[in-house]
Amino acid sequence: MKFFVVDAFTDKAFSGNPAGVVLLENTESLSKEIMQKIAQEVRFSETAFVKQKSENEFLILYFTPVSEIDLCGHATIASFKVLQHLGIAKEEQIYKVHTRVGVIDVSIEKEIILMEQAEPSIGDELETEDILEISQLLGISIEEIGDEKVIIKPRVISTGLWDLIIPVKSKQILFSLSPDYEGISDYCKLHNIVSFHVFTLDEVNAFANCRDFAPLYGIPEEAATGTANGALIYYLSKLGIVEAEKTYEIIQGESMGRPSNIFAKVHLKDNIYKAYVGGSAKIIIEGNLML
Template sequence: MTSDDAAPGDPEILRYAAFATDPAGGNPAGVVLDAGGLSTERMLAVAAAVGYSETAFLTADPAGGYAVRYFSPLAEVPFCGHATVASAVALAERVGPGEYLYRTAAGEVPVEVTEDPAGGLRATLTSVEPHVTEAGAADVAEALALLGWAPEDLDPALPPRVAYAGARHLVLAAATRERLARLDYDFDGLAAHMTARDLTTVQLVWRAAPDVFHVRDPFPVGGVVEDPATGAAAAAFGAYLRELEPAAPAVLTLHQGEDLGRPGLLRVDLRSAAPRVRVSGAAVAIP
């Protein structure tokens, strides 16, 4: 429902595309700017009805900032980057650009919204403190089998790791763009594998240039085959690359959603926020 068809007492549900300037691109997110009084069950029902990979629910905090919860159609998730960007732009359109503090289940996430010189608004989130851990060989082998990938499909220069910047992601790097473009996996099997290991997405990447990557994110644990543009995974990937390559470029450009027909653009900044990672992008209302 939207503000035009909401029943009395129902929350106003906004829809925004994050990491895009075209409503047909990027990753759609539901946004509820006033979630005060909504129960967990009601938030989950709203997210399921919206049907996007995540919906953000904001409640103004008397101490300042906003308490924010994120729900996929199936479950609550601790943090979601694209719904953060979408909700921050929606908020700024109503109260003005500036700095906001989001209090999430993963921790405090500062978000700054500025006017983009090219038009529209751009939001930049600063992740919680990230960390990167080894991915067990058996776990990687099982994940590859569920994806239908062979070990030789991986780029040996970018080894598998589990990266966290508010949510856990298994990072797997494809050796070729063609391998990344082919995504046909065991949905139920991968969902079970990820649930058992507390993984939010699998971050599939292909390096096009030292500072440019194409990425895809299977998200079966959220009831979605693929997330079109994933800010939380982008932050985790930034932490992964900075740890793997201390001399990595200071700013990364991630292209996501092209294989879904929803192109999105994510900027990952590894400079002054260390050890945290900044992720930025545009967002636009979906009519």
């Protein structure tokens, strides 16, 4: 079976967020136990297992090195770069992807692969005590959380996965974070969330800059996080900070030396505003799994 290594949310090799992509032919199958072992062996933050169901429909399963997850943005972008490379997926077409959170749309628009996020949900407002604990887990003061121009508070948001969206007041603060990975892992497990997604609007080269920490799932920090940025853009739209139907660029991964360029927007579909996230991708390895 075919195996690829793809850098997602970038058009340059060794940038963005790498993902493994395993393409299963109709006659090929793997148990979830073997999928988990492959993901553990290759050690990317996520590995996607893709199987075509029909001309315009695909099934994708996602595994981190330690567990299966419901959805992964950058691994979806990577998967469709592979499908485009093989001539299976083409530009200006909408494809249906079956995931554990339901069926989502994915399209290829010029050089950008754009994926629909799941129906959004917003968690309850956090108490001051919670925000203080979050600031301590990030190694900053509670006064450094928020924004200098608009009122934004940390909030748990889902557009497929539950992420804690955390604003900080400057890019300097963002890059000075000293995360307590064990403490963040415990917090995420207790509150049933995937990651701490920390962002700032203090960015001159894009709309926002961000960092994402998901140690509970074996990912201390991730260079690009599609689902979490979908949650971010949806949250900011609810606050009136971003406009619907307008695409915004978000930078992630600079602190890791793997800069990623993520494009996100909120789009009205079937009378529901949903987040859409996309970007480019670069295939760097193509081969076969010898199983």
